[in-house]
Structure formats: C-alpha cells, structure tokens
Amino acid sequence: xxxxxxxxxxxxxxxxxxxxxxxxxxxxxxxxxxxxxxxxxxxxxxxxxxxxxxxxxxxxxxxxxxxxxxxxxxxxxxxxxxxxxxxxxxxxxxxxxxxxxxxxxxxxxxxxxxxxxxxxxxxxxxxxxxxxxxxxxxxxxxxxxxxxxxxxxxxxxxxxxxxxxxxxxxxxxxxxxxxxxxxxxxxxxxxxxxxxxxxxxxxxxxxxxxxxxxxxxxxxxxxxxxxxxxxxxxxxxxxxxxxxxxxxxxxxxxxxxxxxxxxxxxxxxxxxxxxxxxxxxxxxxxxxxxxxxxxxxxxxxxxxxxxxxxxxxxxxxxxxxxxxxxxxxxxxxxxxxxxxxxxxxxxxxxx
Numbered sequence: 001x002x003x004x005x006x007x008x009x010x011x012x013x014x015x016x017x018x019x020x021x022x023x024x025x026x027x028x029x030x031x032x033x034x035x036x037x038x039x040x041x042x043x044x045x046x047x048x049x050x051x052x053x054x055x056x057x058x059x060x061x062x063x064x065x066x067x068x069x070x071x072x073x074x075x076x077x078x079x080x081x082x083x084x085x086x087x088x089x090x091x092x093x094x095x096x097x098x099x100x101x102x103x104x105x106x107x108x109x110x111x112x113x114x115x116x117x118x119x120x121x122x123x124x125x126x127x128x129x130x131x132x133x134x135x136x137x138x139x140x141x142x143x144x145x146x147x148x149x150x151x152x153x154x155x156x157x158x159x160x161x162x163x164x165x166x167x168x169x170x171x172x173x174x175x176x177x178x179x180x181x182x183x184x185x186x187x188x189x190x191x192x193x194x195x196x197x198x199x200x201x202x203x204x205x206x207x208x209x210x211x212x213x214x215x216x217x218x219x220x221x222x223x224x225x226x227x228x229x230x231x232x233x234x235x236x237x238x239x240x241x242x243x244x245x246x247x248x249x250x251x252x253x254x255x256x257x258x259x260x261x262x263x264x265x266x267x268x269x270x271x272x273x274x275x276x277x278x279x280x281x282x283x284x285x286x287x288x289x290x291x292x293x294x295x296x297x298x299x300x301x302x303x304x305x306x307x308x309x310x311x312x313x314x315x316x317x318x319x320x321x322x323x324x325x326x327x328x329x330x331x332x333x334x335x336x337x338x339x340x341x342x343x344x345x346x347x348x349x350x351x
Contacts, residue, residue, distance in 0.1 A: 010100035021107040037126035095152035
C-alpha cells in the first residue's frame, strides 16, 4: 500500500487487461478464427494436389468435383472445447478484474457480437459438418463458471476494500470526525516523522529549504515520534483494517444471497412447462397401463374360450383401483429421479 502511486494500485492491471480485451481477444483471436482454417485448408489442398499429380491419367481425376469431395477438403471438426475455453477465459477476465477495468464488459460484448458471425461463417464454410450429439447441459464447464463467479465475488470485495479510499473515509466520518463530515480527513491519514531519526547515511542532503525542517508527514497510520510506541501501527490502522475485513464478509454474503434469490425467483424450467411434462407422463402411463391390461384381458379370454366379454367387463370395472396404481407409478417416477421411466413401468406393470 505504501508504494502505490496516486492513481491507485491497479493501474498496471488496468493497462494489461485493456490490452488483452481490446488487442488479443477483439483483434487477434477473431483474425485467427478465419485465417488459421483457411491456411490449413490451403495446405491440405496443396498436399493432396502434389500427391495426386502421379494419377493424372485416372478417369476420376478429370471429373467435376462433387459436394462430398469439397466437404472432405475442409478442416476436420475438433470439438467445442476451444470455444468453451475461450469464453471461460474471457468470463474470468471480466469478472475477476472488473473493478480495475470497468470497460471490460463492453469490450467483451463487442467481441462476442463479432465472434458470433465469424464462428457461423467458420462452421459453415471452413469446417466439416460436426456430428450432432444431444446433451442435457454444458457439463463440467458450468461448474467452472460457477467457481469463477464465487471467486470473483471475493476478489472484487478485496479490491474495493483494500485498494480504494472508500472504507477509510467511512471510518473517519463515523468514528473520528468531530463534525460528521470529511473535513480534516487528509490530516488524519498522515503520520509524523522526526528527521533526526534517519539512520546514518539515509538522510537526504540538506538544502536551503529544509535545514530548519524537523517534522515531516507521510501517508500511513502510525504513532508519532513523541509517543511511547513511536512509529508503531496506530489504533486507527487496526480500526480501518477491521472495517475492511468486515466489508469483505458483508459484500460476499450479500452477493451470494442475491444470486440465490435471483436463482429462486427465475427457475430454470417454467412452471407451465413442468405441469405440461407431468401431464404428458400421466397420459403416457395411463395409456401403457390400459394397453397392458387389455392385452392380459384378451390373453385370458382366449384361454377361457367363450367368456371374453364377461372377463373384459370384470377387468375394466376396476377403474378406481387402476387409477390408484397410475398415480402411485407417477409418484414413484416423480420422487425417484434416478430411476428411469422404463424401470418404473416394469414395476407398475408387474402389479
């Protein structure tokens, strides 16, 4: 803290993050998104033409290239891991150091708007068609993003608390100010130093302006030289440190509470969709149970001969009992999410 410039301790981080967000991600990455696949395609085409120069007499070499030939010349699909990694790195820069560079989200948004169109062109014209695979969620990347979000809350809390004058000003205004305002705050943050206490060889050279200077001021919370514990950390320092740590704890818990509140107010699946899925499951279970009951009824009637109508009426007369079984099956399927639908159907049909 003592070696920070008047502009703050995060000016270097601000400059570096600006170079990363504006130069690397917005310009370099987007240029490589198009340039690298084109260069790889040109290299593959050159190798194939060089290897096929000996087969010029072949009849197939003279025909017009078909669509599958052109698609085969494209770059193979390498998966979505590089795309996910790029977005996770960008999210980490934006969330972890947003206090030092507030324009980072703006550059990230601009980069993503451009990259959406570049990725669309790359996937359509420069890469082979990927195999479609169904996925319930994004997998481990969700846990990584969640961990970065929680760590970003703690990081920004410490940045706001220890690299700004917000907490010292509040402590002075409510604990040490006699008038309840910020009058005298600068004098409160300056400690005293006696120039006679310089170690031999460390004192500055005397000039015409500082020969009579015996006391100077510097920015820190320390006891004055005439105190019994001279140059030790003062009570004001420990008060400010306690307030900073308290702010970190309060900010962290407030952010976590707000995130859980928003997650509770905005569910992942709307209530109407949940009710529709429940109705579909109920109709499916009712249909399957009815068909199974009809099959068993028909099978028994075939064995018994002429009592087909009587047996079927008797079987279909127990609607209330079958309805209880249907709702019991739905209850099992709703409570035991780890059990598949076919396992529940097998148990229910065995009844």
